[in-house]
Amino acid sequence: xxxxxxxxxxxxxxxxxxxxxxxxxxxxxxxxxxxxxxxxxxxxxxxxxxxxxxxxxxxxxxxxxx
Numbered sequence: 001x002x003x004x005x006x007x008x009x010x011x012x013x014x015x016x017x018x019x020x021x022x023x024x025x026x027x028x029x030x031x032x033x034x035x036x037x038x039x040x041x042x043x044x045x046x047x048x049x050x051x052x053x054x055x056x057x058x059x060x061x062x063x064x065x066x
Contacts, residue, residue: 001025001058005051014051016043023061028054 001023005016016034018025018041026041032054034043045051 001062003055003058005045014045014048016045016051016054018043018058023058023065025058025061028057028061031057 001018001020003016003018005014007014016029016032018029018034018036020039024038026036026038029035029041029043032043032045032050034041036042043054045054
């Protein structure tokens, strides 16, 4: 799983692009104002604390993926 997050200061938001070659990630993205395909999703966390929380969740699904 790869997640790229950037701050869009002009629109006052955080944008994240999430891609996977195994674990299903769209369910996690949907918890952070996002969604998409099972292996390619986007999210819009409201704070950097939410970004950290989302990354922790993504890390957990990677660790449990077989």
